[in-house]
Amino acid sequence: MSRYVMAIDSGRCINCKACIVACQQRNKVPGGKSRNWVREIDDESRKSGVSVQPGACMHCDHPVCVFACPTGATYKGPDGAVEVDKDRCIGCGSCIKACPYGARFKNDVTGTADKCDYCREHSAPGQIPACVAVCTTHCRVFGDADDPDSDVAKILASRKKVYVAAKDCDTRPTLTYLDATTPTDWPQAVDSPTPIKLMEYASTGVKWTAGAALAGVIGVFFKQLVLPSDREHGHTDEHQDKGGNA
Amino acid sequence: MPDSYSRRNFLKLSAALAVGGAAASLPGKAQAMGQKPGPDLGPATYVKGYCPFCQVRCTYHAEVRGGKIQQIIGDKGNRWTGGSMCPKGLSIVELMDSPHRLTEPMLKQADGSWKRISYAEAVALTAQKMRETLDKHGEKAGDRMGMLMPLWDCRESEMAALITLGMAGCVHTMPPGETCVSTAANMLNLMSGTSNPTTTVDQLTKAKVILLWGANLCELYPAYSRWLPMAKEKGAKILYVDPRRTRTSDWADIQLRPKPGTDGALVLGVIRFLLENQLLDEEKARELVPELDLLREDASAYTPEKVQELTGIAPAELEGFARAIAASDRTIVWFGGSVCRYTNGIPTVRGIILLQGITGNMIGEGRGVLTMHSGKPGGEHEFVEAMAGHVKAAKMNFRRLRLAMDKKRLDILFLNSSYRRYPDANGVRKSIQKVPFVVHCGFFMTPEAEVSHLFVPMTFGPESSGSGYGNEKEAVWRDKIVEAPGSCVPAWKFYGDVGKALFGEKYPYFDSPEAMYDKFCEIVPSWKGLSRKRVAASPDGLVWPIYEENGPELLGCTFREGKLGTADGTMVVKDRVFGRITWTPPKGSPYAKGSKPEFPLVFTQGKVVWHWQHTLTNYAPSLAQFSRGRVVSVHPETAKQCGVKDGDRVFLETPTGRLEAVAEVTSRVLPGTVFTPSHFCPDTPLDANRSEPVNSIVPNSWDRISCQHNGVGCRLVKA
Numbered sequence: 001m002s003r004y005v006m007a008i009d010s011g012r013c014i015n016c017k018a019c020i021v022a023c024q025q026r027n028k029v030p031g032g033k034s035r036n037w038v039r040e041i042d043d044e045s046r047k048s049g050v051s052v053q054p055g056a057c058m059h060c061d062h063p064v065c066v067f068a069c070p071t072g073a074t075y076k077g078p079d080g081a082v083e084v085d086k087d088r089c090i091g092c093g094s095c096i097k098a099c100p101y102g103a104r105f106k107n108d109v110t111g112t113a114d115k116c117d118y119c120r121e122h123s124a125p126g127q128i129p130a131c132v133a134v135c136t137t138h139c140r141v142f143g144d145a146d147d148p149d150s151d152v153a154k155i156l157a158s159r160k161k162v163y164v165a166a167k168d169c170d171t172r173p174t175l176t177y178l179d180a181t182t183p184t185d186w187p188q189a190v191d192s193p194t195p196i197k198l199m200e201y202a203s204t205g206v207k208w209t210a211g212a213a214l215a216g217v218i219g220v221f222f223k224q225l226v227l228p229s230d231r232e233h234g235h236t237d238e239h240q241d242k243g244g245n246a
Numbered sequence: 247m248p249d250s251y252s253r254r255n256f257l258k259l260s261a262a263l264a265v266g267g268a269a270a271s272l273p274g275k276a277q278a279m280g281q282k283p284g285p286d287l288g289p290a291t292y293v294k295g296y297c298p299f300c301q302v303r304c305t306y307h308a309e310v311r312g313g314k315i316q317q318i319i320g321d322k323g324n325r326w327t328g329g330s331m332c333p334k335g336l337s338i339v340e341l342m343d344s345p346h347r348l349t350e351p352m353l354k355q356a357d358g359s360w361k362r363i364s365y366a367e368a369v370a371l372t373a374q375k376m377r378e379t380l381d382k383h384g385e386k387a388g389d390r391m392g393m394l395m396p397l398w399d400c401r402e403s404e405m406a407a408l409i410t411l412g413m414a415g416c417v418h419t420m421p422p423g424e425t426c427v428s429t430a431a432n433m434l435n436l437m438s439g440t441s442n443p444t445t446t447v448d449q450l451t452k453a454k455v456i457l458l459w460g461a462n463l464c465e466l467y468p469a470y471s472r473w474l475p476m477a478k479e480k481g482a483k484i485l486y487v488d489p490r491r492t493r494t495s496d497w498a499d500i501q502l503r504p505k506p507g508t509d510g511a512l513v514l515g516v517i518r519f520l521l522e523n524q525l526l527d528e529e530k531a532r533e534l535v536p537e538l539d540l541l542r543e544d545a546s547a548y549t550p551e552k553v554q555e556l557t558g559i560a561p562a563e564l565e566g567f568a569r570a571i572a573a574s575d576r577t578i579v580w581f582g583g584s585v586c587r588y589t590n591g592i593p594t595v596r597g598i599i600l601l602q603g604i605t606g607n608m609i610g611e612g613r614g615v616l617t618m619h620s621g622k623p624g625g626e627h628e629f630v631e632a633m634a635g636h637v638k639a640a641k642m643n644f645r646r647l648r649l650a651m652d653k654k655r656l657d658i659l660f661l662n663s664s665y666r667r668y669p670d671a672n673g674v675r676k677s678i679q680k681v682p683f684v685v686h687c688g689f690f691m692t693p694e695a696e697v698s699h700l701f702v703p704m705t706f707g708p709e710s711s712g713s714g715y716g717n718e719k720e721a722v723w724r725d726k727i728v729e730a731p732g733s734c735v736p737a738w739k740f741y742g743d744v745g746k747a748l749f750g751e752k753y754p755y756f757d758s759p760e761a762m763y764d765k766f767c768e769i770v771p772s773w774k775g776l777s778r779k780r781v782a783a784s785p786d787g788l789v790w791p792i793y794e795e796n797g798p799e800l801l802g803c804t805f806r807e808g809k810l811g812t813a814d815g816t817m818v819v820k821d822r823v824f825g826r827i828t829w830t831p832p833k834g835s836p837y838a839k840g841s842k843p844e845f846p847l848v849f850t851q852g853k854v855v856w857h858w859q860h861t862l863t864n865y866a867p868s869l870a871q872f873s874r875g876r877v878v879s880v881h882p883e884t885a886k887q888c889g890v891k892d893g894d895r896v897f898l899e900t901p902t903g904r905l906e907a908v909a910e911v912t913s914r915v916l917p918g919t920v921f922t923p924s925h926f927c928p929d930t931p932l933d934a935n936r937s938e939p940v941n942s943i944v945p946n947s948w949d950r951i952s953c954q955h956n957g958v959g960c961r962l963v964k965a
């Protein structure tokens with residue numbers, strides 16, 4: 001099984017934002033919304049006076065968006081990508097609020113949560129993500145981290161890996177910055193919305209009740225299998241049958 | 247229903263529940279609130295095209311579904327771009343489908359309103375107006391017509407316009423370079439014998455030093471930025487001269503930030519330092535620059551202390567910079583349009599080219615001069631003459647054309663590009679309003695459309711076929727990708743139809759760009775090897791010239807015989823027309839003698855990534871999302887002196903006029919200077935791209951070749 005990741009060398013980014021427009025175009029992102037970004041902060045240590053940090057969904061290994069989703073539409077796929085099953089998404093916005101990176105938004109056209117999916121839905125076979133392909137300085141690298149021949153595996157093996165994750169909210173992002181990036185602690189833990197918080201408590205009770213009910217049903221099932229009601233009351237049944245036939 | 251469960255009944259019921267439960271647990275479709283499934287657009291096809299904006303000429307594959315371009319994907323096989331593109335090129339998709347696009351010809355009525363007319367009427371009216379001028383003024387009629395270039399869709403359109411105007415005796419076609427890079431192109435021609443870049447971009451990886459003199463590559467040519475890390479990985483050192491800290495600064499090993507408009511003093515200081523410190527092989531330097539002693543004289547006053555006084559560059563910085571240049575025997579200098587956008591640009595450009603000459607860096611691998619004024623392939627004049635008969639040399643530049651308008655000696659103006667590119671833009675508008683018949687071939691209701699009498703809607707590139715050319719002198723070809731809306735036509739068709747209506751059978755009418763391109767290759771020897779089939783098959787076109795069919799491309803240094811292209815193979819220091827290499831402050835600058843103390847700051851303007859020219863890109867929402875509107879960048883010290891804070895609304899004032907803007911207080915500009923982006927449009931519906939023309943506050947200053955936009959004194963006043 002492949003394990004897809006994106007690595008970003010912030011130092012190579014010229015902040016032209018072609019990655020944003022290419023993504024919007026490829027994925028039909030509605031106007032005013034974006035699946036990726038280039039953060040800019042004043043930084044006197046840089047010759048340009050600005051630090052830039054390209055980003056997108058971090059495809060976390062501990063994705064709070066997945067935990068926040070009430071329908072299971074958002075899930076961590078076996079190949080490392082955090083995905084949204086649009087057929088299951090009810091557009092409640094819980095995952096959007098939960099993501100500390102602001103990587104999700106509600107797509108007004110589809111009515112569902114939207115985010116970077118490595119351009120899977122809108123790409124022709126073999127196409128790499130639009131943001132990777134369009135980048136002039138190749139600051140974004142994408143591929144299978146478990147394939148030692150892939151560019152991304154090679155670059156991850158040879159460079160220092162840096163993650164953007166706040167201490168109070170370590171979602172274990174897989175999007176990896178190379179050597180250094182600024183800032184590294186910008187995302188903040190986000191409070192779950194009240195309905196989701198309540199659902200956390202309610203779900204415990206629901207689980208126990210449902211479990212007890214299921215155990216009862218299974219018990220009855222086996223009881224009926226081994227000792228059906230007609231056997232338990234065999235005499236009466238026989239009498240009634242006879243009577244019925246008479 | 248039995249009175250009690252038999253085992254059979256129980257198993258039946260269990261099975262039914264299991265099946266029902268499984269069915270219920272399958273995911274349903276379209277559960278989200280407000281979901282609107284998109285239409286099925288059918289299978290995708292991919293068609294090759296090229297970007298019309300900057301000179302990099304990125305090639306792409308357009309994904310077409312349902313008769314519309316869905317997305318643009320840079321061509322991976324393009325050796326210059328590696329498949330990258332910038333946001334401007336990608337924005338073509340939404341510009342074509344813009345709800346604000348005008349798609350029908352319109353004629354202005356006496357009350358100022360517009361009346362929709364047919365394309366045939368637009369052609370007939372234009373031909374009629376030209377005929378009236380020809381009949382009234384005979385041989386001198388050509389002087390009463392003018393045109394502002396460029397035409398957007400393809401090279402064949404430019405050619406068709408030149409043929410039609412040429413046959414009418416008109417040669418007053420104003421190149422866009424007059425407003426930015428003509429000075430650089432002309433000086434390069436004077437000094438080296440070619441007005442094109444003297445080498446190709448791939449040579450950067452063979453250079454030891456890359457000197458970006460005012461060339462803010464990452465802002466202006468984003469797709470070329472890839473060459474900077476590639477060159478650095480091969481060991482090249484990057485020197486960068488720019489008053490501002492920019493995207494390009496991060497790639498520089500050394501950046502010098504001279505005061506705007508003092509580059510000429512800096513280059514003379516560097517030349518003096520090299521000569522004084524015997525860091526040159528003078529004997530070798532004289533091979534290319536026999537008048538080295540005159541150059542020594544010209545540079546003698548520019549001691550490190552003098553350079554510091556004029557430019558603000560400290561002597562130690564100057565020394566480090568000069569020694570880095572001296573240490574390299576393979577240097578490519580890339581100069582930006584900015585070095586010649588001051589009235590003192592001529593000696594600056596000449597000085598930079600002479601620096602390349604005396605350090606032995608003009609000829610050979612990893613050496614030469616790159617520019618930002620495109621690499622226009624030759625052959626155009628040969629072709630137009632062959633088609634239209636003898637065509638006179640142009641007598642006017644725009645300065646004279648404007649004078650003709652003011653004196654009501656111009657009857658027809660073909661306004662194909664923005665008049666706002668010229669300084670004193672509001673004055674230029676008034677001049678245009680004196681012309682009795684102005685035709686605008688365009689796309690949106692811009693100030694150019696407003697000031698015209700006839701509007702003819704044009705196709706965007708993907709809506710017609712045709713060739714283009716780019717910075718490497720490469721010819722590229724695109725096929726028609728999608729149908730044009732309404733009555734939009736390519737410019738080659740409009741000018742061809744006007745020519746045919748005027749001159750009938752005498753007019754060399756081409757019914758397609760293919761036919762014209764093929765004829766061009768047949769007539770012009772340097773295009774023999776650039777057949778349409780061959781160019782179209784290449785992912786990034788072919789570099790001109792190729793004199794033989796299937797002949798090889800000639801990349802790298804232009805001077806393949808080891809000799810410059812000038813008459814005697816050397817560079818001139820004392821020129822008959824342009825004189826010696828002398829530096830004076832830009833006209834109107836606060837540094838100049840007699841400057842106005844009430845305008846103490848230096849005004850500068852320039853391109854930003856999200857804008858290309860004053861028109862089209864201002865209509866793209868994908869670009870507007872990044873634009874911050876009319877901002878004026880000012881250093882914190884200067885802001886404090888002006889009583890201005892970050893985010894304040896201010897007036898940027900010059901002796902010519904004033905603009906309202908938002909102050910951005912930043913150390914990315916030098917104290918005592920301001921910078922504002924050039925290319926907004928007052929009529930765009932997109933707030934972030936809307937502003938009055940920046941050139942409305944720039945005085946009408948020209949050097950001997952082109953008009954100038956930077957360096958004038960200005961001030962900031964809180965609004």
